[in-house]
Amino acid sequence: MDITKDKLLEMYRSMQRIRQFESKIRDLATANEIPGFVHVSIGEEASAAGVCVALRKTDRITSTHRGHGHLIAKGGRLDKMMAEIYGKRGGYCKGKGGSMHIVDFSLGILGANGIVGAGLPIATGSALAAQVAGRDDVTACFFGDGASNEGTFHESLNLASVWKLPVVFVCENNGFGEFTPMRTVTSVSDIAVRAQAHAMPGVIVDGNDVLEVFKAASEAVARARAGDGPTLIECKTYRWEGHVVGEAAILGEYAYRSKQEVDSWKLKCPLLRFEKWCAENQKIDASELKRIVAETEKELDEAIAFARASELPAASEVTDDVFA
């Protein structure tokens, strides 16, 4: 599969935006500058970037509580995301949602979601709506290994399979559901084998290799768009940070996994790996990647300035938007 230079640059920009954005909000949350729970996906950027580069603007996604990466990869604006995380009126949801609930319908982002497994039936319904409208838009559904133990996972895969819906189920298997190792609570070691139970292809990819993710996603998207039904892609990856920012203050450092394990995955950093591939294959000049890093730094600085300058919502806005 020949990947155009534009696509390669898009993948890298996505991963840079995710890494920089989430590193920043991790620091802001640690400094108590932003309220609430913050879940970051640092180390898992390749799955979000690889899948979303395989989508087009009218395609839709559903995301999770660990969703910043998916939203950014689908084109989410850092300034409006940051303002939402600050609880500001200028945020995507006017301060009503926060880190776990960012939505941008204009970009096909049906939302992050605070309930594990909740996005699966929503994505299935989104794909159903496209199918009955006669549109060939695809919905990509991100979820974790934990969600694959929810009933909604099986109900949604069954529906999507029996109705041949244009949906791509993307399981980011990062090895942990909250603080519990996946292997201790899951009947299978590969989530992808669960696809067989619902008569759809199940594919395992190295979730830290953005190119491999992109190839698998492109095939699944093409299959969905052609009306041939859903695919389950399992991206094997790892969460460098804790389940939630600040957990070490309560649980202690390395309470449920070893430093060696975490460090071994940092060597498999998806960004470094892509940079190395670019250099070895002479696809993209290092200076171009550096330019993207610098541009993203600037975008992030502007996003923080936007968020800080945005006003907090007035108490009178509390009753807005309950009903249409």
Place this chain on the structure above:
Amino acid sequence: MPQTSFIQAINQALSEEMTRDPNTFLMGEDVVLAAFGATKGLADKFGPSRVRNTPISEAGFVGAAVGAAMAVARQICEVEFASFFYCAFDQVCNQAAKLRYMSGGQASLPITFRAVYGAMGGAAAQHSETVYAQFLSVPGLKLVVPSCPSDMKGLLKSAIRDDNPVIVFEHGALGRLREEVPEGDHLVPLGKAAVKRAGDNVTVIAIGAMVPKALKVADKLGIENVSVEVIDPRTLIPLDEAALLESVEKTNRVVIADEGHLRGGAAADIAALIADKGFDFLDAPIRRVTALDVPIPFSPPLEKAAIPGEDRIEAAIRNVMGR
């Protein structure tokens, strides 16, 4: 005008609204065969893409209705028996009810859920429960409880046109109730109570299947010159507070009749409203007539003992009238 049954009224409303808006879809368990008759003929009329049988998979298809509605396809989602909502509580309460608010108004959720509730003769507790109270504390949902064919049609049509998640609770024992129902575009707005019988001495606020029971009691007591006003809120959210309070202000006495349970029920909610905003109107304590706080039992004499009948409405009226 011809006599139309409750079930036929549902069918008319569904058919008319699906004809009116081609972007309206119906799905649920056995809607093609039409297990209860309400969706009869709709699959033939509108085709398998718009009228869709689902597996017995409530979390899956209720969640799919939420996703499809957000992707701008108006949904009518039948959850056969209202107790089955428990299998899809997340999808209704965490997703449908909240996503508009949590997205700062971006999400539109035009979904009408339909479900059969209430004791209908030996269906036992998992198919006979009155579950709307479980949704009263979930902001973002509208709750509709029709009591007669005419309201059923008009309220269901309004629910389908509404851009919010609305649950329409259809009492299983009202299915064959017949009356004249206006043909064509008969709409009953959500949030508007109906005075089903005007009276001066006591107000009975009756919900759903308790309305026909209350009307019978009112007829009976009328012979004794007790003038009973029967008022039907028709929708619990939004609630027509003004109409309920106005009636109590006129009669100074109130009985609330509901097939739901006593604790935490719709009757408790309305009683609190009247105590809060209409205390000065009252000449007697507020009385609630509800199901006993037991799961609805199977055996006919037990079921009859659990759910409120005309005798208990009459006794409550006599109590507040002091006679």
